[in-house]
Amino acid sequence: MGVVRSTILTGVAGVSTIAAYLASRNPVVTPLASDDPVWKSKVYKRQNPSRNPATQDICTKRLPISMIKPELLKKDGDLVQEFCRGVWGGLGYAIQRKYLEHKYRGPDTAHQLWTLEQLRSSNYEKGTQITDHFEVLEKTLTSIIVRAGDTPRKQGLRPSDGLFVISATVDKVHDEVELSVKSVFFSSEGKIAGKKGNMPRWVEELHQWYSRILNETGSWRLLK
Template sequence: MLPLKTFKRLRAGRVWTACGFSTTALLGVTGAWKLCSRNCYFEPFEPENDPLFQSHYFHKFNPGQHPSLNDTCVRKVALSDIEAELVDDALKNGSLLTERFCAGVWGGFGYAVQRKILNWVLKTETNRDMLWNKIELLNSKYEEGTVVTDHFVVLKKTATSIIMRGGISPTKNPEAPRDIDNLSEITVNLDVERGVAEFRLKNIFFNGVENTTKSMFPSPVVWLHYQYCKLLVESGVRNCVI
C-alpha cells in the first residue's frame, strides 16, 4: 500500500489514473488473482475488429484518433452453470445477466481493495450520491449516468453491453477530451449452439488531447493492469453462476 502522504499528492493531481489505482489494488491482493483468474484470457482487440473504436464516444473523446492502449479480457462459462433466471432473461433480450455481471465487477471481491482506496481518497460530502459501497454496487442496474466511486460513469447501456468512461472523476471535463482517458465496455453474449456465455471486459486508454508516441504507462504497470482485469472479470462471473 502507498503511504498517506503519497495518496494525498496523487489525489490532488491528475496522473492518478484507473491504471494506477488498479495497480495498487492488485498489489493489495497479490497471489489471489492467479488461482481465481486461471480461466480468463485475452483476445485481439483493435480498431479494425471492434465497434467500440467506431463508437460515438471514442470519436468524441479522441477526435484526433490518437494511439491507444487496448485490452479485452474474456471468460467463457457454460450456460448450465449460470443462474437459470439470468439465462432465460438474456434469451428474451433482457439485461439482467449483463447487469449482474457488471455488478459483480464493481461490487465483488475483485474491486474490493480499489473500492476502499477510492472511498478513502475521493469520497466527500458533495459526491455521496454516487455508488460507493458493496451493497449499492451489487444492487445497481447501471443505467446511463450512474457513477461508480467517482471514477467511472455509465455512458450507454443495452441488453448485452454497458459502456463506461473512466480515467479521472466524471465531473471533470465531462464533455471534453482529456490527456488521460479510458473507455470500458462490459459485455455478455450467449452462444446457444455451443451452450456458453461469453463475458468480456474491454478497455481503451488514450490521450485525447495530444498525439504522442510516449507510452501511457510503464510496462510493469500495464502487466499488472492485465492481471487485475482478469480478477475483475472473474469477480463479475462469480456473481452470475450457481
C-alpha cells in the same frame, strides 16, 4: 528455518496456481482487432476526438450455460447488468473501492455509488457514477460502457481517459456464456503522435492481471 522456508514456498506455489488459473480461464488479447466494434462506436469517437493512440486489450471468460442462474437468462439485458454488479461489487474491486472511498467520498460525491449494497443493486443506467472514478456512458442489452481514467466530475477532455466495455452474451451454438472486460485507455486531450498508448509496459501488464481478476470475480455473481 525449515518451517519458514516451507511456508514461503507454499505461498509462492499458491500464488502461482492462482495466476495460472486466472491466465487460463481469463485470457487477455492485445491489441484489439482493427475491426473491433469499439473503434466505430459513437462513444469512442466522442471521447477520443483526435483518435490518439490507445493502450487496448480484452479479457474474456466462457462459462457453460448450465452454471448460470436461470433467472438471468429469461430477459435480455439481465445477464450483463448482473455481471456489471459483480465486477464493481465483487471481491476484485474491493481494494480500489476502499481506497477511492477513503480519498474522495464526501458531500460532492454523495450521489455516486459507494457501498457494496449500492454497487450490487444498481441498474447501471447511463449517467451512473461509480466511486468518483467511473461513469456509465452507454447501456445496451449485452454491454455497459464505462468511462474511466479520472473523476466523472471532470466532463471535458482529459490527459488520462479511457473506456471499459463490460459485456455478457449467450453463445447458443456452444451452450456457453461469454463474459468480457474490454479496455481502451488514451489521452483525449490534445493530439498525440504515434500508434501506441503511453502506458508503461509494466503498468499495462498489471492492468491486464487486474482485468482478469475483475472478470473472474465478476462472474461469480452469475453462478448458481
